[in-house]
Amino acid sequence: MLDLKFLVSNPHEVKDNLARRGEEIDIDSIIELNQKRKDFIKEVEVLKNKRNEVSKKIGELKRQNKDISEITKEMKTVSNKISEYDSEIKMIEEDINGILIRIPNMLLPEVPDGKDESENILSHEWGNRREFDFDPKPHWELAEKLNLVDFNRGAKIAGSRFSVYIGAGAKLERALINFMLDKHSENGYTEVIPPLLVNSATMTGTGQLPKFEDDLFKCERDGLYLIPTAEVPLTNIYAGEILQGENLPLKFMAYTPCFRREAGAHGQDTRGLIRQHQFNKVELVKIVTPETAWEELKKLLEDAEDILRQLCIPYRVVKLCSGDVGFSAAFTFDIEVWLPGQKCYREISSCSIFTDFQSRRAGIRYKVKGKKGTEYPYTLNGSGLAVGRTFLAILENYQNQDGSIVIPEVLRPYMNNVEVIS
């Protein structure tokens, strides 16, 4: 969330930012509420000071066995007044927080203007799109024919947007997971197996709550939510803690299934593996000092891109424009893979810098040696990569005319050296 002090002293910047994102939130009412809050605090603190002093005196008088009934009665009314003020202040603070927690992050100046994904800016491209001497099929046809994924039985067991990976399909998925984890391990990320269910404080820390409750699966009875990405548990590992500055940057990675309700995506990508309620993802998360944030984001992006390069799958990287950057993010690079079966690019990774937005929400701070006070670190994350989408990208890019699939060389050691699935 934004720093209240920043908001109060820079209301125009905050409003401009909302405009760039195409959102509307009443900023002035926060400023008014905050002024009211300060006024009440000023008054109640005078009373509390009095109460503290008199209470001290009462202690002394009591020890001397003197009569305190009169002074006690007087203080009773002071105390009552204090609790009235306190509850008023608390209500105001709840109001302020209720708005503040729904304000999106400030975009960095590097974010290009634009209303939606159509105005994202190409950063760079890699790889050559393969020339096919036949009409390449979409992955769902390939997967079904080879019996790698059973969409119908997934729907039978769980519902639409669920699928069953079978045999070589399941093996290929697992090979991808292990390949990605091993690669990132070499690049210094610490492997983590986090909880897949988390509480609401954790979801609030990274920004999924309160605004995006409808996109989450919730276990009502236990007050727990299925994670939509490992970003959530990984970023919150140090929630509420004070880190030592010299230990930054911290680099974590995790493979987890991810769960999304996809509310509002009815009718979109209903076929195939593109948009599932449950999918596998390897996620990269960094906690860094503000000075190194850009450098670390570029490295993270590089780490994610490297997976596609090793797999020899063409892709492009785009800078998200102001209207497309997510709620918590301040800047985002998307990596999009080429899918010849569908003749389009699809997002396979989103690498973002969150500035201090998440760390402030989650209460992650760090201390610099010799400096007093604490500071909020920047958090970064990116998919490295979405496994299901990598799986389908392999199918579409490595397909043969007969419907068989060549296994990319780097994956063969993870698949008993199988070269072709047919």
Next chain:
RNA sequence: GGAGAGGUGGCAGAGUCCGGCCGAAUGCACCGCACUCGAAAUGCGGCGCCCGACUUGCUCGGGCCGGGGGUUCGAAUCCCUCCCUCUCCGCCA
């Protein structure tokens, strides 16, 4: 699920029975200074977080002892409630 014990500053650990002089002893860690060629050891001093005020100061005030609520003039301390940890029993992958 049942019974019990406990959650205090970066860590360890007193204080809680008998409410006030406790934002909190002591030790460790950390940071200055002294000693030293340097280091260790030792000695001295410092050492939490958040909010508010203005005369922006090595200032003043308020709040914080797992979260929330209550009793009281006054709560780390008493009561209620929730969360978490540990031990034992039961059940179970």
